[in-house]
Amino acid sequence: MKPAAFEYHRPTTVEEATALLADLGHDAELLAGNQSLGIIMANRLATPDHLVDLGQVDALSGVTVGHEAVEIGAMTTHRDLEFDDDLREAVEMVPESAEQIAGPSVRNRGTVGGSVAEADPAGNYPTAFVALDADLHLTSADEERTVPAREFFVAYMFTDLGPEELVTGVTIDREPFPVERTGTAFEELKRGAQTFPTVSAATALRVDDPEAEEPTIEEARVALANVADVPLHVPDAEDALEGGPLDDGVDAAAEAAIEAADPSPEMHADEEWKEELAGEYTRRSLRTAHERATR
Numbered sequence: 348m349k350p351a352a353f354e355y356h357r358p359t360t361v362e363e364a365t366a367l368l369a370d371l372g373h374d375a376e377l378l379a380g381n382q383s384l385g386i387i388m389a390n391r392l393a394t395p396d397h398l399v400d401l402g403q404v405d406a407l408s409g410v411t412v413g414h415e416a417v418e419i420g421a422m423t424t425h426r427d428l429e430f431d432d433d434l435r436e437a438v439e440m441v442p443e444s445a446e447q448i449a450g451p452s453v454r455n456r457g458t459v460g461g462s463v464a465e466a467d468p469a470g471n472y473p474t475a476f477v478a479l480d481a482d483l484h485l486t487s488a489d490e491e492r493t494v495p496a497r498e499f500f501v502a503y504m505f506t507d508l509g510p511e512e513l514v515t516g517v518t519i520d521r522e523p524f525p526v527e528r529t530g531t532a533f534e535e536l537k538r539g540a541q542t543f544p545t546v547s548a549a550t551a552l553r554v555d556d557p558e559a560e561e562p563t564i565e566e567a568r569v570a571l572a573n574v575a576d577v578p579l580h581v582p583d584a585e586d587a588l589e590g591g592p593l594d595d596g597v598d599a600a601a602e603a604a605i606e607a608a609d610p611s612p613e614m615h616a617d618e619e620w621k622e623e624l625a626g627e628y629t630r631r632s633l634r635t636a637h638e639r640a641t642r
């Protein structure tokens with residue numbers, strides 16, 4: 348099937364894009380990397396009258412790794428993140444989540460903003476940004492606002508984004524995660540390169556002394572993908588880890604992940620197995636993050 352007819356718009360600035368959205372509202376759909384929307388439109392599950400292509404809005408692309416924060420523009424591609432060495436040094440989980448998305452053709456075109464707006468609970472960045480307590484920046488013709496990732500994903504593939512708003516970017520606060528004492532990791536199980544993960548776990552750990560034999564975990568972050576209607580933050584797992592060495596808390600953290608998970612069954616994975624995976628991938632991701640924090 349081919350997409351239904353639509354009118355194509357190609358703004359070059361955020362102001363032009365938001366003006367178009369203000370004018371067209373529910374009749375318009377934003378187009379980013381077209382790795383999800385194209386399939387949906389080809390199957391006529393979406394038939395917008397207008398497409399507003401963000402591909403020429405250069406201000407929305409790029410990564411800035413500052414001392415206090417990492418800023419990622421909405422039109423930054425998975426590939427851009429995957430190969431950004433400064434980003435990898437600052438917050439390894441993000442390029443690690445990018446490099447595990449599909450194959451190179453999807454990563455060359457797919458974008459951060461498209462992934463966040465699509466809000467698939469199995470999506471890699473939504474989970475990484477929830478784990479890192481990142482802020483998402485939204486703008487319309489009338490207003491700019493910032494929403495914590497932990498509040499943005501409201502229900503199954505449903506977000507706080509209004510019809511006249513677009514995602515402009517993401518900010519990750521670096522203050523809780525000094526490179527010398529921090530490790531982050533994104534571990535996932537998937538059936539094939541081109542499939543979304545069955546379950547993934549995004550974790551971050553800051554230790555008191557990376558040289559110590561059993562460093563104390565000062566701060567932990569844990570989020571899971573594809574085990575709930577939204578990317579799942581697991582504060583009980585974090586509580587189980589903070590204040591002691593990894594070995595004291597890792598099993599309790601895995602148990603907390605299993606407890607928090609409320610997965611839907613899929614053809615290849617029933618609820619019980621997904622819960623088990625939630626525990627196992629939390630454990631694996633924490634071990635990797637810990638190795639990185641202490642290397």
Ligand SMILES: Cc1cc2nc3c(=O)[nH]c(=O)nc-3n(C[C@H](O)[C@H](O)[C@H](O)COP(=O)(O)OP(=O)(O)OC[C@H]3O[C@@H](n4cnc5c(N)ncnc54)[C@H](O)[C@@H]3O)c2cc1C
Pocket residue numbers: 376377378379380381382383384385401421422447448449450453456457458459460461462464465469470471472508512513514515540541542543544
């Ligand atoms: C075979 C395959 C495997 C995949 N596997 C994975 C995977 O394992 N993990 C994973 O996370 N993802 C996966 N994806 C999805 C991939 O990451 C997509 O790139 C992404 O979800 C959509 O990004 P896009 O830039 O292509 O958005 P588009 O397809 O262009 O748009 C998607 C939706 O987002 C909206 N949108 C786009 N940009 C913005 C913006 N800035 N502000 C507001 N709304 C916006 C659009 O209007 C549209 O509704 C896979 C995709 C494919 C095709």
